[in-house]
Amino acid sequence: MIRLVVVDDHPVVRDGLRGMVATQSDFELVGEAASGMEALAVVAAVSPDVVLTDLRMPDPSGGALIRLIRERVPAAAVLVLTTHDTDSDVLSAVEAGAVGYLLKDAPREELFRAVRAAVRGDTVLSPAVAAVLVGRVRPRQGSRELSTRELEVLRLIARGNTNREAAAELYISEATVKTHLLHVYAKLGVSDRASAVATAYRGGILD
Template identity: 40%
Template sequence: MADIQKIVVIDDHPLLRKGLQQLIDICPDLEMVGEASNGLDGLEIIGELKPDLILLDLNMPNMNGLETLIKIKKMDPDIRVIMLTVSDEEQDVVDALRNGADGYLLKDMDPEELLLKFREVAKGKLVLSSCIIDCLGRALRKQANVSELTNREREILIHIHDGESNKVIARKLGITEATVKVHVKHLLKKLNLKTRVEAAVWVANNNIH
């Protein structure tokens, strides 16, 4: 039996939190262990409960979602965080992903699709609403140029798109993990990207093979 993924929801709308609780309750592999109406309370709950996944609203009073995200990732970089919001603004998407978000989903998604995305991010995948992929793709297309990459960097870029860690990439390519890290650093710099998440989305939007 798969491990149960513990979830904390941070959102200032009580009806949304209740709806997510009811949605998650129908899934035996997911458990909502805590909720908070603001970032400060959310950070405290995260410290106590050590969840696997955070569902985080972007627009909240006092401490917004982006500020909360940054603090969560400083607290524990391995905690998976999905921004669950109504905003499809390009800058909001880019800022969230550049600060460590593992997904960016819109609140108007179908419940079944939301559950699918929750499970995917728990497995280490990047999850995005379809319209967000288009939005982010436009932003990244303005700045990235694949022609500057070496063949090895292109190869590693595709593995990043597949959601593979440096350790897995190193094993598949028969090189050291340290070498992979160097290649990743170089390819991000050449593409003017800051994170692996951006690189993965860029590959998807530019049909790189």
């Protein structure tokens, strides 16, 4: 059973998400919150598997809220569901530790897949959000820290591909993709896929 907390300051949105969650036999809604402070209290109390949160709410919000959730309940995966897809919103959320970023016009099946992927530790980005990152993913000339293959894997991860999809794209095994990702994490000083993309962009490895 995947235990979820829904965080949104609009009651109608929470009502809609509550109804959607109830249609899935492997989902359980264990808490709701209408503000950042309430979210932190609820998440700490119930320790969910996934926190499904809007980005802009009463304080704390955005990257600050995501970072605090990750610090206080590291096992909880944070999945953003919002209407905002600007570069700054996407990058701040990903850098703070969000494992996924979807827009509120996403089909419900896409949302369900994203929740399940978040539990597995996979990064899920809506097409519009992926475009924000992919548009910047271009190796800088002279960047030598990551190998060519590591950059290729990182580029696919930035597009939202799973390990299996990246393996198929590059004609290598899924285990080899995982190995390349571990090397990327070690070189960039991060521990997850989303942080690797954000750190590589900010460090000039991806442009």
